[in-house]
Amino acid sequence: MNPLKIIKYGKYFSESRFVAFATRYGKKLAFVQRAVVLFLCLRDQDTPKYVKAVIAGALGYLVLPIDIVPDTMAALGWVDDVAVLGIAFKIANRYIKTSHEEEAKKLFPFGH
Secondary structure, eight states: OOHHHHHGGGGGOOHHHHHHHHHHHTTTOTTHHHHHHHHHHHHOTTSOHHHHHHHHHHHHHHHOSOOSSOTTSTGGGGHHHHHHHHHHHHHHGGGOOHHHHHHHHHHOOSOO
16 A cells, blocks of 8 residues: 555544553554554654654544454454554554553553
């Protein structure tokens, strides 16, 4: 998926929706910790706006109940979500701080 296409899902992102998602799936899905790292990077004032737009789009896609591959399909349902998070991680990588990763581990020790 093109990073510019990911940005359009940013309108579905909100902190409350993300926190609800992370709380619901945090102990069930290993990639939630990585999503929390992106969330913390998004909230960091040092992160550039274009990176924040990509992160918001990826997290919006994650919390959106309608996906390319429905999340209700066993293990396959989360593959598209993980792929979108991977793209966002690649773009945000240079702005992710050690403090983001440490805080995510404190909040959600499951996964890495």
